[in-house]
Amino acid sequence: MPVGISGYAAYVPRLRIKREEYAKAWGSFAAAGVAEKSVMGYDEDVLTMAAKAAGRALDSSGVPRASITRFALASTSPPYREKLLSGTVLVGLGVPNEAFSSDHTSSTRAGTEALVAGFEHLGSNAAGKALVAVADAPAASMWDPIEHALGAGAAAFVLAADSLLAEFEGHASYASEHAGERFRPPEEDRIQDLGVRKFSESSFILNTTRAATALLTKLGRKPEEYAHVAIQQPDARAPSSVAAKLGFTDAQLAAGLVAPYLGDLGAASAPLALAAAFDVAKVGDRILVVSYGSGAGSDALSFKVVADRKTPWSVKAEAERRENIDYVQYLKIKGAIE
CATH class of the missing domain: 3.40.47.10 (Thiolase/Chalcone synthase)
Structure with missing residues (x-):
């Protein structure tokens, strides 16, 4: 079922x-x-x-x-x-x-x-x-x-x-060790970062692309079979790099791009991007959502829209x-x- x-x-x-x-x-x-x-x-x-x-x-x-x-x-x-x-x-x-x-x-x-x-x-x-x-x-x-x-x-x-x-079609994950990017020590209520941008970017791209690729392989799917892709957004440009490496277009990314007007939403970034994609998706559309957590790890989930019911x-x-x-x-x- x-x-x-x-x-x-x-x-x-x-x-x-x-x-x-x-x-x-x-x-x-x-x-x-x-x-x-x-x-x-x-x-x-x-x-x-x-x-x-x-x-x-x-x-x-x-x-x-x-x-x-x-x-x-x-x-x-x-x-x-x-x-x-x-x-x-x-x-x-x-x-x-x-x-x-x-x-x-x-x-x-x-x-x-x-x-x-x-x-x-x-x-x-x-x-x-x-x-x-x-x-x-x-x-x-x-x-x-x-x-x-x-x-x-x-x-x-x-x-x-x-x-x-929307039907849930499956998920895949990838985890690795990347110490020093976006962390919060004990007794601190503010996040920190060592500020090595290339290091953080490489971890972001590595983990997200591997989780997404694992899911596409598992489901036997290609990027062009998805109408929308929703990717973690520490800023408004980072998801474009991941989308391009995976073979997704800017058009597929557009609906779920919320960082330009809401900023970095942390754990809510990928979920709100998914919600934004649902807002415009049509019956039959597939949506791929890819999260990221520094340290580091990523989840990729696939959905297929089966009813035209908006919130x-x-x-x-x-x-x-x-x-x-x-x-x-x-x-x-x-x-x-x-």
């Missing part, structure tokens, strides 16, 4: 800061291809974003909360170092306490990791239904150029074996719900100044 996605939704904070604000403050902006990025408000964190996206995904799918048997939450920026955060969101949503819940963190690959965990649950529980919520707002020092790209957002998906809008909470609609802030306001929100 096929399994897949029966509902999905996006949530993006309404605040935005443009690259020009950084340029006025610093004289430059280090996030390649990013025109602006999303910013959480004072009253938001990854739990509120996850709850918002998950509630919308449930409403979009029509799946009753009482029928959820698995809940997975993914984020690299949780508000607690030790606490079952999926339980907090689960209770707030009204999902049964008996649903098996799990937290996925420590890597920006966490979003697809949670999706794979949800599909594995359906593989062992044919009558089950899984809810996956991915929310992230990575943070870095204001003095570090890596901070310039960091945005915020969330996506959620309802996984089931019936009423599907009311599309990525585009969320992106258009916006309010611009200047750099001083941004610093206040981030707690850098009072």
Whole structure:
């Protein structure tokens, strides 16, 4: 019996800061291809974003909360170092306490990791239904150029074996050891990077292309059989290098390219790119999603759209719900100044 996605939704904070604000403050902006990025408000964190996206995904799918048997939450920026955060969101949503819940963190690959965990649950529980919520707002020092790209957002998906809008066709992964790129030491709430760009780029390309190639080989597919490809976006240019090496075109990448207007969404990057591809996909379209987590590893997942059922909470609609802030306001929100 096929399994897949029966509902999905996006949530993006309404605040935005443009690259020009950084340029006025610093004289430059280090996030390649990013025109602006999303910013959480004072009253938001990854739990509120996850709850918002998950509630919308449930409403979009029509799946009753009482029928959820698995809940997975993914984020690299949780508000607690030790606490079952999926339980907090689960209770707030009204999902049964008996649903098996799990937290996925420590890597920006966490979003697809949670999706794979949800599909594995359906593989062992044919009558089950899984809810996956991915929310992230990575943070870095204001003095570090890596901070310039960091945005915020969330996506959620309802996984089931019936009423599907997209069938899950399979997945593949690749992991390796690349120490020194994008890490967060103990007792730190900000990510760091040694700043060796070529080293980071080589790890990104190696892991993503090998995961994607493994999946294409496993499924016996070619890039031209996919209408859309959604790739992890630490900035707006990195996914183009991976797409080109795999044989995908800019046209196939376009729908899922969210970094130009939302920034680097961490663990939510690939999931929100997938949601953006679903927003425009037609019945029969195939979508390949490829995540990346520094350190390093990548997941590749393949979907085939089987129903023309869009969410009311599309990525585009969320992106258009916006309010611009200047750099001083941004610093206040981030707690850098009072």
